[in-house]
Amino acid sequence: MSSNDLPTTTAIANQLSRVLWKIHELEATLASYDATHAESLEQRLVQYEELVSQMRDMLKRGTAGVDTLHSEETQRNTLAGRKVPDGLVRALDAGINPDEYLRETFKACRRDNQISKGKCEALQLLFSNLLADAGGVFPEEAAEYRQLLGM
Known part of the structure; x- marks a missing residue:
């Protein structure tokens, strides 16, 4: 995906899933933390920060083109144009x-x-x-x- 492409709902969901998994790993590391785990914790924190940064960029690209994006996937996942009785x-x-x-x-x-x-x-x-x-x-x-x- 180039930097100008708008993210799909699936890509956002996958990225969010990776962020949540990384949070789970961090919680597990912190639950059994001692000084020997410092390097592992630091690596996981760096990975977490990268994932969150990627997620933030993805969401910024997604909101920048909301007015111009009319793909089937976007219309399928919203209530726009649908009437609820x-x-x-x-x-x-x-x-x-x-x-x-x-x-x-x-x-x-x-x-x-x-x-x-x-x-x-x-x-x-x-x-x-x-x-x-x-x-x-x-x-x-x-x-x-x-x-x-x-x-």
């Missing part, structure tokens, strides 16, 4: 499990779908009944209308 936010604030919210929302959508389906079927039945009644009163016009509809 208000009902979900209210449910989370109320302490409801998101899975339970999804289940209830699905049930409500299915119920509404069945209601809409029933209304469509009722309108189709009304149409066919009206056409049948019109055929009894105006047979020629009804036949012409059916022909125009392709029935």
